[in-house]
Amino acid sequence: MRLLFTSVPVHSHLAPMLPLVTAARDRGHEVLFVTGPDGVWHPEALGLPAVAAGPPFAESAGRYRRSYPAAVLAGLSAEERVRHLLVHGLIEIAAAEMAEDVVEVVRAWRPDLVVAGPAERAGVIAAALAGVPYVLEDFGPPRSAAFAEPGWRAVEEVVTGRRGAGGGRGPEAGRGAGGGSGQRLDRVPCLEIWPVGMRPDDTVPGGGPGGGWEFTERWPLRAEHLTPEPGERPALFDDLPFEKTVYVTLGTGHANLPGVLETMVRALHGERVNVVATVGTNGDPARFAGQPPYVRIERYVPQERLLPYVDLVVCHAGAGTVLGAVAHGLPLVVAPLAADQYDIAAQVVRARVGLLADPGEAANAGGLSADAVRHAFRTVTGDEGFRERAAVVAGEIAAMPGPGEVVDRLVAYAGRRVHA
Structure with a gap:
């Protein structure tokens, strides 16, 4: 199976994904990693095929800071700042700039599944436009659906705009991937490396059972890049x-x-x-x-x-x-x-x-x-x-499932989505 991985070109976002990509390759699947030009060296250092997409992250971050200087953000709470960065920085600027290149990669390489990394939404946009199944990987505590809603609305606007400009596949666009046929873009599995013992309490307003979290289906994944390994004392x-x-x-x-x-x-x-x-x-x-x-x-x-x-x-x-x-x-x-x-x-x-x-x-x-x-x-x-x-x-x-086990689950999921 062909598995495409996308990430913001920042070390803390790339590192959690690399063990999963390596495990997929080692299990005999074709893999391709897409990230910014300043991030491709991370997968390449492990012998993984990589393609650059969009501008360097510093350029996107600079555009965000110029568009929204500190004085504009001064009155926002810590949570509001995070949401502002997600919506206006990582989606409306970074993902939108990266998406055009990722769309071309998806069309040319024709993956069976896209795995989008932490806070990376260009992969989601490209998958939705091409009708390819996708999942997301996260690296922090779960967020409430209320917190995440503006971000997904921004993603939907980018997807809708590109379809209107002829960027999708006509009636097939989004089928099986979310964002089409009435399915919400965020109703897909999320790979979670955050341990159960450090998740927010279910009584937090806006969270808890019954669909209050951003992702209702969360698959545990051991943070292999962080777990103890024997080595020589520095x-x-x-x-x-x-x-x-x-x-x-x-x-x-x-x-x-x-x-x-x-x-x-x-x-x-x-x-x-x-x-x-x-x-x-x-x-x-x-x-x-x-x-x-x-x-x-x-x-x-x-x-x-x-x-x-x-x-x-x-x-x-x-x-x-x-x-x-x-x-x-x-x-x-x-x-x-x-x-x-x-x-x-x-x-x-x-x-x-x-x-x-x-x-x-x-x-x-x-x-x-x-x-x-x-x-x-x-x-x-x-x-x-x-x-x-x-x-x-x-x-x-x-005790969380390792990358190899999760790869097998991803492959089974992609097979079900394709034949749904």
Whole structure:
């Protein structure tokens, strides 16, 4: 079977999909990965065929920032900002710009199924126009249907506009894929790497059983790219003096925010723990001159190489960092900075696998408090319950179906849709 995968060209969106693509290839299926020109190197590095579509992500992101400057967004709540970014940035700009190229790939390559990655909707648009079945992969907590509705309405508008311009396949467009024959675009399965123990409570307004969530059919998928693997202990841990080590990171997209990472590191001075902080491929370790000998500042080290050797993670509540930590049974201290990080931080606290160091809004202005980080760190390290709960969630993640099993389910689903 031919399986086409699409993703925003951002590492945190690409990485969750690659084990699934690799598993599909290893099971004998034809695979093709479509992402922006600045992201194709990720699948290509694993020997996976890839095609570039649309502009570099930085161009789309720049257009969004110019169209909606900070002053326009200032009055929005954290949730409203996430929805605004999804609708006006990731769909109306990024997906619309990428969709034309993805449509051509779908028409030429003729996949049996499209798997669209986290917050990626160009693949959905192309599949709906071509009448190809599709599913989505997610990487964060489930969202309510009410939250997601404006985004799906924006996708439908793009699909409808392209059909009206002759971009579909006439009467067949959308059949079996959603968006046609009266079927809603979002009524498709979603692959979920988020563990059950960290999902929002069913009593959350707008959520819960009976269709209150964005996707009513969610298929669990183990986050294979984040689960523990045996490996050699990195040399950067050599000669660190203390028994326990804290990993400090702002992920791949926020490391250069002025003052935030510095505050997190400074909060741990004098706490008798080793500190390993990563500043990203474009970061400058010179920002951290004069650190004590128990602090290591590194540019970029894959977190899967670090997490087996640390005891706690201080971070921005990015999905990949949080899931990586709990997959290793590590508690967290989180200070959300943007997008869905506020929601993820709320689930960290609700599941009692960590604590919130700061509401997040102040961090955007460089106002994160070292005292708040230090207090949260001391609270988490002083209560073994956080580590015990993280170990429970780690067990949940390990027990989720692996990529190979999910590929088999996807293939069966595509076969049913084609013959429906």
